[in-house]
Amino acid sequence: MAITSPSTRLWWNEPAHRSELIWIALAFVWGLVMFFMMIYWHATGAQNLANETYRTTPNAYYAKVERNVADWQVRELNGLPVIKPPAGADVYLLGRMWLWYPVLELERGQTYRLHLSSLDLQHGFSLQPININVQVHPGYDHVLTVTPDRSGEYTIVCNEFCGLGHHTMLGKIFVVDR
Amino acid sequence: MSEIEPAPDQEPLRIPFMQRVLDNHFLLLFLGVVVPTVLYIIWGILELVQIPVAP
Amino acid sequence: MSKTVYRTCPTTGLRIDLSAQALIKANAVAAVVFLAIGGLFGLSVALTRWPAVHLLPADWFYLALTAHGLDVLLLWIIFFEIAVLYFASAILLNSRIAAPRWAWAAFALMLGGGLVTNVAVLQGQSSVMFTSYPPLMAAQHFYLGLILFAVGALIGCFVFFGTLVIARDEKTYQGSIPLVTFGALTAAIIAVFTLASGAIILIPTWLWSIGLVSNIDPLMYKLVWWAMGHSSQQINVSAHVAIWYAIAAMLFGAKPLSEKISRTAFLLYILFLQLASAHHLLVEPGLSSEWKVFNTSYAMYLAVLGSMIHGLSVPGAMEAAQRARGFNNGVFQWLRKAPWGNPAFSGMFLSLVMFGFLGGISGVVMGTEQINIMMHNTLYVPGHFHGTVVAGTTLAFMAMSYLLIPLVFQREVAFPSLAKWQPYLFGLGVAGLSLFMMGAGTLGVARRHWDITFTSAPFDFNYPPTAYLLMGLNGMAAIAAALGGLMFIVIVVKSVFFGKPVRDRITLAAPSGQPISAAVASYGSAGTLRIPGTLVLVGVFFTAFVLYYFVNWKYLSEVWPMR
Ligand code: HEM
Ligand SMILES: [Cu+2]
Ligand SMILES: [Cu+2]
Numbered sequence: 001m002a003i004t005s006p007s008t009r010l011w012w013n014e015p016a017h018r019s020e021l022i023w024i025a026l027a028f029v030w031g032l033v034m035f036f037m038m039i040y041w042h043a044t045g046a047q048n049l050a051n052e053t054y055r056t057t058p059n060a061y062y063a064k065v066e067r068n069v070a071d072w073q074v075r076e077l078n079g080l081p082v083i084k085p086p087a088g089a090d091v092y093l094l095g096r097m098w099l100w101y102p103v104l105e106l107e108r109g110q111t112y113r114l115h116l117s118s119l120d121l122q123h124g125f126s127l128q129p130i131n132i133n134v135q136v137h138p139g140y141d142h143v144l145t146v147t148p149d150r151s152g153e154y155t156i157v158c159n160e161f162c163g164l165g166h167h168t169m170l171g172k173i174f175v176v177d178r
Numbered sequence: 179m180s181e182i183e184p185a186p187d188q189e190p191l192r193i194p195f196m197q198r199v200l201d202n203h204f205l206l207l208f209l210g211v212v213v214p215t216v217l218y219i220i221w222g223i224l225e226l227v228q229i230p231v232a233p
Numbered sequence: 234m235s236k237t238v239y240r241t242c243p244t245t246g247l248r249i250d251l252s253a254q255a256l257i258k259a260n261a262v263a264a265v266v267f268l269a270i271g272g273l274f275g276l277s278v279a280l281t282r283w284p285a286v287h288l289l290p291a292d293w294f295y296l297a298l299t300a301h302g303l304d305v306l307l308l309w310i311i312f313f314e315i316a317v318l319y320f321a322s323a324i325l326l327n328s329r330i331a332a333p334r335w336a337w338a339a340f341a342l343m344l345g346g347g348l349v350t351n352v353a354v355l356q357g358q359s360s361v362m363f364t365s366y367p368p369l370m371a372a373q374h375f376y377l378g379l380i381l382f383a384v385g386a387l388i389g390c391f392v393f394f395g396t397l398v399i400a401r402d403e404k405t406y407q408g409s410i411p412l413v414t415f416g417a418l419t420a421a422i423i424a425v426f427t428l429a430s431g432a433i434i435l436i437p438t439w440l441w442s443i444g445l446v447s448n449i450d451p452l453m454y455k456l457v458w459w460a461m462g463h464s465s466q467q468i469n470v471s472a473h474v475a476i477w478y479a480i481a482a483m484l485f486g487a488k489p490l491s492e493k494i495s496r497t498a499f500l501l502y503i504l505f506l507q508l509a510s511a512h513h514l515l516v517e518p519g520l521s522s523e524w525k526v527f528n529t530s531y532a533m534y535l536a537v538l539g540s541m542i543h544g545l546s547v548p549g550a551m552e553a554a555q556r557a558r559g560f561n562n563g564v565f566q567w568l569r570k571a572p573w574g575n576p577a578f579s580g581m582f583l584s585l586v587m588f589g590f591l592g593g594i595s596g597v598v599m600g601t602e603q604i605n606i607m608m609h610n611t612l613y614v615p616g617h618f619h620g621t622v623v624a625g626t627t628l629a630f631m632a633m634s635y636l637l638i639p640l641v642f643q644r645e646v647a648f649p650s651l652a653k654w655q656p657y658l659f660g661l662g663v664a665g666l667s668l669f670m671m672g673a674g675t676l677g678v679a680r681r682h683w684d685i686t687f688t689s690a691p692f693d694f695n696y697p698p699t700a701y702l703l704m705g706l707n708g709m710a711a712i713a714a715a716l717g718g719l720m721f722i723v724i725v726v727k728s729v730f731f732g733k734p735v736r737d738r739i740t741l742a743a744p745s746g747q748p749i750s751a752a753v754a755s756y757g758s759a760g761t762l763r764i765p766g767t768l769v770l771v772g773v774f775f776t777a778f779v780l781y782y783f784v785n786w787k788y789l790s791e792v793w794p795m796r
Contacts, residue, residue, distance in 0.1 A: 001411075001482040001486055001487065001488050002411060002412040002413050002478035002479060002481065002482040002487065002488065002489050002495075002550070003325055003411050003412075003413050003478075003479055003482045003483065004325075004411050004482075005406050005407050005408045005409055005410065005411050006408060006409055006411075006412075006492045007488075008492075009191060009408050010191065010193065010194065010197065011197065011409065011492035011493060012193075012194040012196050012197035012200075012492075012493050013194060014491065014492065014493060016490075016491045016493060016494055017490060017491065017762045017764075019762075019764060019768055020490055020491060020494055020542075020545060020546065020549070023541070023542070023545050023768075023771060024494070024538070024542060026775070027537070027538045027541040027542070028538055030534075030775070030778075030779070031530075031533055031534030031535065031537055031538055032533060032534070034530065034534055034537075034597070034601070034782065035526070035530045035533045035534055037601070037786070038526045038530070038601060038602050038603065039526065041603050041786075042522060042526075045603065045789075045790070046790070046794035046795075046796075047603055047606065047789050047790065047792050047793070047794060047795055048522070048603055048795070048796050049515075049516055049522075049602070049603070049606060049795070050795070050796055051520075051521050051522055053229050053518035053519040054229065054230055054231060054232035054233070055229050055230065055231045055232060056231070056232040060232065061232075077692075078691050078692060079691075080691070099691070116518075120368065121366075121368055121369050122366050122368075122369070122451055124609075124610045124679070126610065126611070126677065126679055127793075128677045128694065128696070129677060129696075129697070130792055130793060131607045131608075131611070131675070131676075131677045131792070132606055132607070132792060132793060132795075133516060133605075133606060133607065133608065133609040133610055133611060134516045134606070134609070135516050135517050135518070135609065135610070137451050137452055137517070137518060138368060138451060139450070139451065140229070140451075140452060140518045140519055141232050141518075142518030142519075144795050144796075145795060145796050146793055146794070146795040147793060147794040147795065148793050149793055149794060150793075155692065155694040157677070157679050157682075157694070158679070159609075159610040159611060159679035159680065159681075159682065160366070160610055160681075161295065161361075161362050161369075161681040162369070163369070164291060164292060164295070166295075166681070166682065166683070167291065167682050167683040167684040167685075167687065167690075168684075168687065168689045168690045168691070169690070170687055170690040170691060170692045170694055171692075172692055196493075196497075197409070199500075200409070200415070200496050200497075200500060201409050201410075203394070203397055203418055204394075206418065206422055206500070206503055207394070207422050207425065209503060209504060210419075210422035210423060210425070210426060210503040210504065210507075211422070211425060211426045211429070213504050213505070213507075213508075214426055214460065214464070214507035214508055214510075215426070217508055217527070217528065217532070218460060218507065218508050218510055218511065218528050219430070219456065219457060219460055221524055221528075222456045222511075222514075222520060222524060222528075223453065223456065225519065225520050225521055225524055226450075226452055226453055226456065226519055226520070229518075229519045
């Protein structure tokens with residue numbers, strides 16, 4: 001029994017049953033499939049998270065965000081600036097308690113270098129309704145190269161607990177047709 | 179440690195290598211701590227300390 | 234040192250060290266108390282997330298969620314695991330327990346630490362979630378309590394190792410340790426890594442909360458913290474798999490299909506299971522995809538291989554034992570004739586099935602590097618782990634309790650007809666919790682979130698209407714789970730403190746009437762073994778796994794391109 005010592009002294013030499021061995025082989029191969037699937041997707045898939053990250057400071061990062069706003073602001077929405085960066089630009093988005101700043105207007109089918117960082121706590125960048133979720137850290141500038149492929153209004157929900165106002169922390173990204 | 183007393187009229191049992199490993203609890207403890215420490219923690223820390231400063 | 238006092242168990246004939254028995258009792262009772270507290274917090278959280286009920290105000294919600302995570306995930310689970318370690322070493326090896334005074338000191342540290350952290354949370358200044366990610370800072374004693382708890386649990390693990398040494402030196406067993414003890418050894422090894430990582434990261438964080446350290450790097454913290462946070466879940470897995478084997482043995486006299494294969498599966502756990510701590514860092518900046526892919530896959534899914542082996546060999550062992558007893562008709566007579574009215578069996582079997590189908594599949598899928606982008610920090614995550622640690626571990630621990638009550642506490646299980654239904658009600662509720670939260674998560678609903686209607690946000694946003702429906706259903710499932718949990722608590726408290734003493738030999742075995750000691754003597758000689766029912770079960774499992782895996786890649790391919 002499993003609660004007593006093995007009855008055979010040399011249990012390692014006992015033969016195993018065929019069905020168990022087949023199951024092991026199947027599970028092992030399936031593991032390899034799943035493992036190589038991730039690598040395959042890096043080579044051929046379109047959705048992979050970037051590894052591009054830089055060390056930064058809240059002040060340095062904030063200065064870049066402000067420069068974006070000065071250069072590209074097109075209007076205001078609920079008191080927040082809306083910026084429309086040119087295609088291919090480095091776009092700096094910040095999370096802070098309890099705001100995503102600024103609002104972005106992007107063109108469908110264009111590619112942008114979207115930077116994410118925080119000025120205070122960790123936040124969760126959760127883009128709805130397409131459900132892209134990325135963790136945002138203070139002190140680190142994480143660069144995603146994204147290509148919005150459908151136009152519409154997208155909402156950034158904060159999905160990392162960031163204090164009592166966490167559930168009020170929303171931002172917007174508009175994707176417009178060219 | 180996993181030597182099993184041989185019956186008087188028998189040769190001492192030769193315990194297979196893997197059975198010896200699985201019976202060696204402190205070897206397992208060593209492996210179970212070292213493997214994740216190296217592959218997960220140390221490798222991870224090495225990557226984190228190499229993050230470049232933003233231009 | 235005082236002399237060891239033993240009693241002889243009338244049922245198994247084992248010699249039981251009374252101080253080991255007292256330690257098992259103390260740890261198990263503490264575990265159940267924290268389950269009761271934590272479960273209540275869990276219910277209040279679920280009722281708050283039910284939009285139509287929205288029970289708690291925001292500050293209380295975050296407090297309750299922090300307390301829920303701590304009390305159930307750390308305190309209930311680890312206290313019970315320490316009890317399991319002592320049981321699997323001292324009792325199953327027929328040995329005295331090593332250093333009982335140290336074991337009591339460990340218990341005191343764990344209890345004191347757990348209480349201190351609970352007080353810190355209830356005082357309101359430490360609603361930081363049990364993960365306490367910096368720069369979010371809790372009160373000093375929040376961290377101090379956790380450190381004391383971790384040190385205590387670590388001492389408990391070393392008492393287990395000490396007991397293994399004593400049993401070997403005093404030759405209380407022949408040959409190798411039992412498979413169940415080997416599973417417990419796996420849990421203890423992982424626990425050493427886990428608790429050491431916890432202490433390593435929480436001590437500087439504590440110093441930071443006092444002001445002695447100026448800065449804790451949030452990424453570094455997360456890396457090391459999850460070496461504790463996730464590996465502790467791997468302790469659970471090892472412990473509840475050991476319990477599956479134990480219950481199969483105690484109820485059916487089941488013998489492992491193959492000692493070699495089951496132990497190798499545990500070895501895969503020892504080597505690779507802990508790497509999966511990377512599951513929590515898949516959408517983090519700063520770590521390379523190489524690191525993520527290698528670690529999240531437990532080195533090419535070798536630990537998943539281990540779990541899939543247990544998934545065959547646990548039901549397989551029961552099937553073989555049942556067939557050896559004559560339940561040989563058709564593919565599933567062995568299962569139909571299983572003791573479904575015995576909560577130790579039903580709890581164990583539900584745990585096995587739900588852990589595989591709900592927790593296991595979703596965990597592997599969500600732990601895929603790229604697929605995680607669609608799930609990180611959504612309700613999918615708690616949906617997944619209520620399938621693992623609640624449906625899997627908690628239910629297995631409950632099932633085990635129904636055997637520990639007569640064997641270790643020497644009491645009859647009170648309210649037997651209630652006990653019969655308890656695993657079903659709890660299991661049903663938890664299955665609901667798990668599925669509904671996963672469903673809401675695929676619709677994007679955030680975890681740890683007080684208000685999914687965003688009433689005081691600067692913009693308008695609504696999740697799809699189905700999300701509201703799912704959150705309502707989730708609330709109802711929570712009520713069922715909480716009732717099932719309450720039944721368990723009532724049964725345990727009544728049995729342990731007011732139960733009828735058991736003096737004689739008891740029958741644990743299946744209704745066929747064959748008692749435990751008439752163990753199925755031998756089967757599994759590779760030629761004759763037949764387990765067709767188990768093969769059907771694992772075939773269904775495998776199909777579901779493959780389909781669900783590729784469906785999620787399909788969803789991923791529809792997301793914005795990014796690199
Ligand atoms: C009556 C039974 C239970 C109910 C109704 C319940 C319900 C919930 C709900 C609704 C959440 C919140 C999800 C969110 O808002 O993010 C949650 C979180 C959680 N639950 Fe449970 N749960 C129960 C039992 C358990 C048990 C037994 C465990 C562990 C053994 C557990 C572990 C957790 C953990 C670790 C979290 C995450 C806390 C966090 O995000 O910080 N739960 N539970
Ligand atoms: Cu936030
Ligand atoms: Cu937040």
